Amino acid sequence: MVRYSEGALLAQARTQLAALLPEDFELGEAVLDDQGPFDGPDAVWQLREQHAGYGLILVEAKQSLTPRDVSRLRERLSGPVMRLMRGPTVLVVAPWLSPRTRALLEEAGHSYLDLTGNVRFRIDRPAVYLRLQGADRDPNPKPQSQARLQGPKARRLVRLLVEATPPYRSKSLAEAAGLTPGYVSKVLSSLDEQALVERNQRGLVEHVDWPALLLSSAGSYDMLRNNQASTFIAQEGARALYARILADIRRPDVVLTGSFAASSIAQVAAPAQLVLYVADPELMRRFGRLLPTDRGADVVLLKPEDTAQVEGTRTTDDGLRQVGLGQLVLDCLGGNGRLPEEGQAVLDWMRAHEDEWRRPDLPRLDR
Structure with a gap:
């Protein structure tokens, strides 16, 4: 691992920021009240332009910055510091900043720059x-010391965290998911560091940022690759086959x-x-008189990587089972074609109707 002083x-x-600015902008060290550089942050820079005046940039230099560190940074850069400097631009610089960290910095109103070229910089004057x-x-x-948010066990835990309203304990999550307490504890520690869950001093999960959790989990999931997938063309067309499945009580067991x-939620x-x-x-x-194909498939049959994916299902008025909303979003975001856009639409609906679908207790998965 490369470390910078x-x-x-x-x-x-x-140097990197100065190279991005127009030629008539000057970026230099700031001196406040004739007392030298301000000693609160790691540096204070001044951006000056002849006709527009100047603005101050409060710079925080970090060897690494986790999503959880962003909330700590916000607390440290609270009222007194910002008022003393009359609302400067806060710029976080680091060798590299993760997408989640960058999103939280932007949400906090901070600018950032990392040495790989991720830059969001805004100053009003x-x-x-x-x-x-x-x-x-x-x-x-860095060497991995914590569980990563990938694999069927992790996604099983993600679905529980999404679909059940906190609070709950690590032990209860482990029992409901059929996972070992040690594994669940390790994943929760990783999620806490990423600011995807909030835990109190006793380890009780009190809040879950479930939209961000689903998006993070979807990043390592591919519906067609993680599950055993077979692709077909329906001779009668996908819509006609779907209608026949709904109407035929002798249909095979499908989810x-x-x-x-x-489309039944947010078309x-x-x-x-x-x-x-x-x-x-x-x-x-x-049953479907399906023709195998490698291209232009309108029917996809999946054998799940984890049987828990087809538990906690919802049932339509026609009696057809559908996957739970958490799994549906993962499948769509991890799918091809128009599926990611449809997954985002379902996620937006879930945000607007959380009271309608989120459970007050942990569903137990039958394994």
């Missing part, structure tokens, strides 16, 4: 706004996900691809 990090960040994209993955990752499930466009979790793909193939 604070001075080297500040110098490189300042002189008026400047910069935004550039750098690396989304750490080029010098609906993807576009047809999403983006008419669904065109039918995605089903199935216990017996061959039985469903014969």
